[in-house]
Every structure is written in C-alpha cells, then in structure tokens.
Amino acid sequence: MAARNKVLPLADLFPNGVFEANCPSRVVLDHVTSKWGVLVLVALDGRTLRWSELRRTVEGVSEKMLAQTLRTLEADGFVLRDAHPVIPPHVEYSLTPTGRELVDLLLPLFRWIVEQAPSIIG
Amino acid sequence: MAARNKVLPLADLFPNGVFEANCPSRVVLDHVTSKWGVLVLVALDGRTLRWSELRRTVEGVSEKMLAQTLRTLEADGFVLRDAHPVIPPHVEYSLTPTGRELVDLLLPLFRWIVEQAPSIIG
C-alpha cells in the first residue's frame, strides 16, 4: 500500500527534526534570512553586479554589512566572487548554481511580500 | 509585438522600487525573516497549536521572543490567535488564509534549506 503523493505537513515529514535547536538548517536559515541576505541574493537575480553597484542597489546597506553578508553567502556557496587583478580593483558578484536554486525559491516569496506589503503595512 | 511570458529578473520588473530603503516590503520581510518568524510560521503549517506546544516545538525560543513573534505575525494578519476564556487559559494559534499563502511559499524554501544544510555546514 504505497502512500499517496500527498504533500504532508512538514511536521509529519520531519518529526521534531527541523525544529531542533541544533538542526544544521538553522544556521543556513539564519544566513539567508539575515538582515541583508534576501535583498542581496535577490539583487543578484539574473545579473552580475560589482561591489559598488550592489552597494547602490541595496539601499541602506552599510559597507560593513555588505561585506559581511557577501562573505557569508560566498562561504555557503550561494555567491561567486570574481576578482579581476587590475588597478583599480574590479570585483564581480553573481549567483552560483546553488545560489540560483535558492533564489528561484526566494523570488516567489519576495514577490508575494512586495505585493502584500502595502495592504499589510498600510 | 506582445512581450513573451518570460519571467523577467525582478530588477527589471521593479526598477529600483523593491530595493528602496523605505519600500514597505522591507518591514514585512523583516517580520517574516526575523529570528523566529519562519520557524513559528512553518510550525503552524497544517495544524493548530497552543502556546505551550508552540514553545516546545520551536526549540530554543524564549517566552519573550515567542510572544513578540506571535504578536507581530498576528498584527500582520498571518497568524490567528484564538483565546478560550476558561481557567486555566487555553489559547490556540493557527494560520490565517493569508498566512497559509505565505507558508505555502515558505515551505519549498525551508525544505530546500533543510536538505542542503548538512552539506553546506558539514
């Protein structure tokens, strides 16, 4: 008796697992949902941006936080840092294949929030 | 020449808009991606939970943060608080229709992160 292909509640699929304090997913979740994580990732959707472009695109991000966010996302394998050894420096950021998978899941969420936000915040 | 139904990069659909510092979406995004926001929302997927169940389910959340997170999510219209006026108190939390929409978008992301996390953190 094969189970139906019904989508089960997450709680049933991962009894206790994903809500455990030391579940590895919490670390990645924290990185992605960090203050600037989603914005930086979405900003890189479908394009390559230089440091300064990224800084200007994601309004309000400080240099420190942009650097920190990019380092984390690069270490997680979501963002590719491509530094050209020229003077003045030229560094390009883009999504890795894994990063693209992630952003593909992030975009519907982000679009929905953008659409709903005005009526929620008013 | 009607444009193709191609999914355009977000940056093209919302030139500058969504990355503006005062875009309303930032507020909602902050609420959802707050430290415990995603976890609480996902915990309520497909079920109703009492305060204490929620507290035990989402391991590590303090009473203060659970209360704060629930209040925010309720104010945003994602979570329904149903208080039964009995002694001792009995309060149930569940998703509103809007909350269910949100969680439907959150779940694929969360599942993906749960699956990828071990190899990323490892």
Next chain:
DNA sequence: CAGAATCCTATACGATACTG
C-alpha cells in the same frame, strides 16, 4: 496556562576613517 514585566547582556549594526 499563557503570557507580561523587568533586568541584563551580547552582538548586530552603522558611521567613520583608512588602505592596497
């Protein structure tokens, strides 16, 4: 049981200045 109130601390975050 379901929180609110209080207190306290870590650290996330920003502003500024500096550098290869």
Next chain:
DNA sequence: CAGTATCGTATAGGATTCTG
C-alpha cells in the same frame, strides 16, 4: 575601486520573576 579596521551604540534577545 573594493574593501578592512576601529569604535560606539542600539536593540535584539535571553533569563528570571510575577500574575490573572
């Protein structure tokens, strides 16, 4: 240009206590 280093603060967040 693309960052790093330093410093200072706000506030997010936790532990504890209290209460209807």
